[in-house]
Amino acid sequence: MNKIIVANWKMNPQNSKSAEKIFFDISKKINNKKNEVVICPPYPFLFIKNKLKDKKIKLGSQDVFFEKEGSFTGEVSSSMLSDFGVSYTILGHSERRALGEDNTLINKKIKALLKSKIKPILCVGETDRDHNGFYLSLIKSQIEEGLKDVTKNQIKNIIIAYEPIWAIGKDANREATPQEFIEIKIFIKKILSILYGPKIVDSVFVLYGGSVHPSNASSFVKEGDADGLLVGRDSLNPDKFLDIVSILNNI
Ligand code: PGA
DSSP, X not given: OOOEEEXXXXXXXXXXXXXXXXXXXXXXXXXXXXXXXXXXXXXXXXHHHHHHTOXXXXXXXXXXXXXXXXXXXXXXXXXXXXXTTEEEEEESXXXXXXXXXXXXXXXXXXXXXXXXXXXXEEEEOOSSOOTTOHHHHHHHHHHHHHTTTOOHHHHTTOEEEEOOGGGSSTTOSOOOOHHHHHHHHHHHHHHHHHHHOHHHHTTSEEEEESSOOHHHHHHHHHTTOOSEEEESGGGGSHHHHHHHHHHHHTO
């Protein structure tokens, strides 16, 4: 696998008919020979991939609960997701952290996913950058605490997505620059190499997310050395998303 392109649909679209149409429009035209494409719809729309019998796109979820089963009203377990064909799960997205999710909870969810052979996509990123570099300590603790007790064998199955909060969504100030991304990627790899040793670190993918569009996708991969992209708004627009996928295919 070369690169990973993850579609984060968030709480969109508003009904299954629209969700099916977006999935279908992407699935019928996608050409992702060497790259992995993962679509993460809201839970009620996870069925669409199986309905379309699509084989080119991997299914992802936007959350999971860490317990195996039982009295946890409203929650969904990793084995339920795995049974449904989910192979990736976004965790620790800033929009979930804003609702109170902390590194300890994210860590429990990561360990539950790994047991079910689902690959966690751990999102990290700061609200703002400060001149003293405190944002770097925040990213460091998001990684260290999020990966607590994750073993050397398991780390290869974890994907990290750097998503600076200031670059996410339609109210974003701006996207990050490839230079800003690569500095953080090196920083993340350094933390991982302290935790797991330098050899293992090569196998961990670090993605960029935050206002990814067809116009900037190639620069994050070419100049920023991103191992893939996490796409929000543009993943709901099949033409734009397909453009991003084909841009990465042609690099
Ligand atoms: P965006 O969202 O591409 O709409 O900025 C990215 C994300 O939040 O994952």
